[in-house]
Amino acid sequence: QVQLVESGGGLVQAGESLRLSCAASGSIFPINAMGWYRQAPAKQRELVATITSDGTTNYADSVKGRFAISRDNAKNTVYLQMDSLKPEDTAVYYCNFRRLVGRRYDYWGQGTQVTVSS
DSSP: EEEEEOOOOOOETTTTEEEEEEEEESOOOEEEEEEEEEOOTTSSSSEEEEEEEEEEEOOOGGTTTTTEEEEEETTTTEEEEEEOOOOGGEEEEEEEEOOOSSSOOEEOOOOOEEEEEE
């Protein structure tokens, strides 16, 4: 089992920045992907960005050029630097850990609220 704890959410104005962190603990499989998904009220959960254990990244088109995902494998932590935030970025952001060997399995954090005012 993998436990994920997110931090760094908050309330900011449009154009400002936030940095989210997610620390993983437990039975961490070495070949994996970690990332961030978000869900706004009355909308489906959507992918924001992911990064594999070997450093391959993937971003949603809506955040390319504004957000940057990174990870520290020694600390089992993934980060999401969010710059030039827009009101449409407002959502609950969930950390994700995906096992990539054997059976695929996803672990989720409890989420952290990001609110961007206009």
